[in-house]
Amino acid sequence: MRNIAQIGYDLAEGLDYIHGRGIVHRDIKPANILLAQYSSRFRARAKLTDFGIALSPASARLTEGGATSGTAAYLSPEQAQGDEVGPPSDIYSLGLVLLECFTRELAFPGQPVPAAVARLLRDPGIPASMSPAWRDLLSTMLARNPADRPEIGEVVLALRQAVITETGRHRGDGQVPLSTDEAERMAAVARLDILDTPPDDTFDRITALAARIFSVPIAIVSIVDHDRIWFKSHPGLDLEQISRDPGLCSSAIMQEGPWVIEDARTDTRALTNPLVSGGFGLQFYAGVPLRTRDGFNLGTLCVLDFEPRTVTDAEIETLRDLAALVMNELELRLEYGRDLTRPAAASASAG
Numbered sequence: 001m002r003n004i005a006q007i008g009y010d011l012a013e014g015l016d017y018i019h020g021r022g023i024v025h026r027d028i029k030p031a032n033i034l035l036a037q038y039s040s041r042f043r044a045r046a047k048l049t050d051f052g053i054a055l056s057p058a059s060a061r062l063t064e065g066g067a068t069s070g071t072a073a074y075l076s077p078e079q080a081q082g083d084e085v086g087p088p089s090d091i092y093s094l095g096l097v098l099l100e101c102f103t104r105e106l107a108f109p110g111q112p113v114p115a116a117v118a119r120l121l122r123d124p125g126i127p128a129s130m131s132p133a134w135r136d137l138l139s140t141m142l143a144r145n146p147a148d149r150p151e152i153g154e155v156v157l158a159l160r161q162a163v164i165t166e167t168g169r170h171r172g173d174g175q176v177p178l179s180t181d182e183a184e185r186m187a188a189v190a191r192l193d194i195l196d197t198p199p200d201d202t203f204d205r206i207t208a209l210a211a212r213i214f215s216v217p218i219a220i221v222s223i224v225d226h227d228r229i230w231f232k233s234h235p236g237l238d239l240e241q242i243s244r245d246p247g248l249c250s251s252a253i254m255q256e257g258p259w260v261i262e263d264a265r266t267d268t269r270a271l272t273n274p275l276v277s278g279g280f281g282l283q284f285y286a287g288v289p290l291r292t293r294d295g296f297n298l299g300t301l302c303v304l305d306f307e308p309r310t311v312t313d314a315e316i317e318t319l320r321d322l323a324a325l326v327m328n329e330l331e332l333r334l335e336y337g338r339d340l341t342r343p344a345a346a347s348a349s350a351g
Contacts, residue, residue, distance in 0.1 A: 001134075004101045005162035007033075010046035011094055012156045018048075019087045019152050025051065026085060028093035029074040030100070072112035077144045080116040088146035091155060095141030099124060102134075119144070133162065157205070161325070163332065186226055188296040192330050194223055195230055202329055203233035206301070206322050211235055213318055216284070216305045221326055222249040223290075223299035230299075237304075248273065252287035253297035258316050261285045263308035283308045286316070288323040293331065301326055 107124035287302030
């Protein structure tokens, strides 16, 4: 399943790239997917090819002779009806390809016209043996009504999470004790090559979600350098970095688990902190370390407020889960040798 998730992620990323430029592929099928092995060190990448009908202004239609500008077995319902198509059509076709990866069978076999019409009458069968996450994703991608399908950005996130989940299963979930060796910690920071990098859409989505869940004005993904704290994502805050000394994240990374200050006005750990006593007015902080698989805390995922508040165990667990998403994203980028958030023109290259 990890290979399916990886292939699906590559293809969804390519679709995200072309859809963002107003292009609909309209012929997603296995024959138009290439696996490219750039190096023996990294896994093969799935590339979407053959854009022969993608730029055509006419919608994909069945003709009287049964020919189609798409491929019958992978057409979306709107293509089969001869309606104009948009990005949801590619999402449906990608769903059929992924489903076929699991079943090794066409969802709609047979002659072109009957196969195309069959999807207007029934939904493809999704095996009950598949995990709930995969079943939910494929059932929404394969909804007959285009409006009921997820946007491509949601598919990218879902498949990225599938890669993370399946990769974790292959590696095991063993816990590694926290290491406090600062030189080795900084080597781990350097290995991930994240300090002086551009804004990151993936982390922005995670911090925006954290801010909504906690109903706070500020959420941050921080990386603690030797003399400063870099804010890799920071909705609600204009700063991109601060000195390490006053930063509460510097204290948070020294902990095994979450570091929470519910009321900075009475918490002796924060009373003299300039972010609390100065003009910034910080009153609440909850941070979870961003911990590498070999036990180094690189920084934090934290939420801040200008009013005191309490947090529940369930909220802390949610913050842990979001921090795990950040770390898995960083580790995946290191493993695969590229930035998974960078627009992947190569993934959508014409064959």
